[in-house]
Amino acid sequence: MVFNTGAALLDAIVLAVVSREDDGTYGYKITQDVRKALEVSESTLYPVLRRLQKDECLEVYDRQFDGRNRRYYKVTDRGMAQLKLYTTEWKNYSKKINILFEGGVTV
Amino acid sequence: MNHIEFMKELESLLQGISKEERDEALLFYQNYFDDAGTENEDDIIRELESPRKVADTILADLKGTEYTEQGVKGADEEQKDTPTVRGETVKQGPKTSTALKIVLVILIGLAAITFAGPLVLGALCIVFGLVCAAFGIFIGLVVGAAAMMIGGVALVILGLTKIFSVFPIALATSGAGLILFIVGLIAMVGCVKLCMIAFPAMVRGIVYVCRLPFQRKAVS
Numbered sequence: 001m002v003f004n005t006g007a008a009l010l011d012a013i014v015l016a017v018v019s020r021e022d023d024g025t026y027g028y029k030i031t032q033d034v035r036k037a038l039e040v041s042e043s044t045l046y047p048v049l050r051r052l053q054k055d056e057c058l059e060v061y062d063r064q065f066d067g068r069n070r071r072y073y074k075v076t077d078r079g080m081a082q083l084k085l086y087t088t089e090w091k092n093y094s095k096k097i098n099i100l101f102e103g104g105v106t107v
Numbered sequence: 108m109n110h111i112e113f114m115k116e117l118e119s120l121l122q123g124i125s126k127e128e129r130d131e132a133l134l135f136y137q138n139y140f141d142d143a144g145t146e147n148e149d150d151i152i153r154e155l156e157s158p159r160k161v162a163d164t165i166l167a168d169l170k171g172t173e174y175t176e177q178g179v180k181g182a183d184e185e186q187k188d189t190p191t192v193r194g195e196t197v198k199q200g201p202k203t204s205t206a207l208k209i210v211l212v213i214l215i216g217l218a219a220i221t222f223a224g225p226l227v228l229g230a231l232c233i234v235f236g237l238v239c240a241a242f243g244i245f246i247g248l249v250v251g252a253a254a255m256m257i258g259g260v261a262l263v264i265l266g267l268t269k270i271f272s273v274f275p276i277a278l279a280t281s282g283a284g285l286i287l288f289i290v291g292l293i294a295m296v297g298c299v300k301l302c303m304i305a306f307p308a309m310v311r312g313i314v315y316v317c318r319l320p321f322q323r324k325a326v327s
Contacts, residue, residue: 026138026142027135027138027139027142028138028139029142031139041154041155041156042139042151042154042155043155043156043160043161043164044164046132046135046136046165047165047167049135050128050131050132050135050165050168051168068141070138070141070142071134071135
């Protein structure tokens with residue numbers, strides 16, 4: 001990918017991916033979903049998840065699956081507010097960039 | 108390398124961080140391998156590159172947030188400890204120390220006055236002397252300039268008294284007197300100007316120094 005993804009954007013993407021599942025989702029699936037859209041190395045996502053968890057944007061719980069514990073991530077209310085903020089910011093940001101790219105044509 | 112070896116190496120590389128952080132990270136990657144399935148194990152390990160790289164990513168992120176993490180931990184501890192430890196110290200405070208403290212402070216104050224009093228007095232005298240000397244130097248300069256002017260005037264008068272008897276000497280004397288007077292005048296003006304600058308500055312400096320102890324008390 002030509003453009004690099006900053007920490008805030010990565011946070012936003014992970015929040016968006018996790019928020020799509022009402023019951024929460026797990027690390028491997030989150031990684032695969034993010035990687036569908038974005039070329040990120042598999043090792044970058046754990047710190048993002050851990051950070052969001054510490055910031056109380058994500059909560060975790062363990063659920064039995066296939067005779068073992070699987071850790072699930074779920075977006076908290078705070079995480080939802082944060083995601084909303086990110087979405088608005090992204091809309092404004094991308095709109096401005098689009099205007100620049102398309103020579104002043106408002107999309 | 109299979110995923111068990113990978114996890115073992117990762118664990119040993121994460122020895123430097125807290126057990127909580129290490130367990131979290133290991134659980135995540137254990138989950139990751141389990142969910143990817145054995146058939147994808149080689150791909151995952153290739154993707155992750157090496158336990159070293161995974162560990163470095165975790166460590167780098169922890170370093171970045173180490174401060175806030177400690178802050179959060181500190182806050183937690185404080186919240187937990189406030190009701191017990193702080194309450195105890197607060198209780199202990201008034202019981203043991205107030206009366207004792209006052210007595211101690213008075214004793215220390217008395218001792219300080221008896222021992223340090225002469226020293227402080229001596230130091231104050233030295234400072235006072237230095238200040239007077241500084242003022243004296245400037246006043247001396249002004250007086251010196253004034254003396255030059257007076258001397259000049261006197262020479263002119265002396266010269267004028269001889270004007271009818273020895274004309275050339277009278278001329279020379281009164282001329283020298285005029286020059287002396289002019290030089291004295293210039294010196295006078297210069298010195299007075301210098302004093303106008305120096306005295307207020309010195310006074311301000313003294314006032315500032317005198318204020319210092321009071322300001323310090325006010326701050327503490």
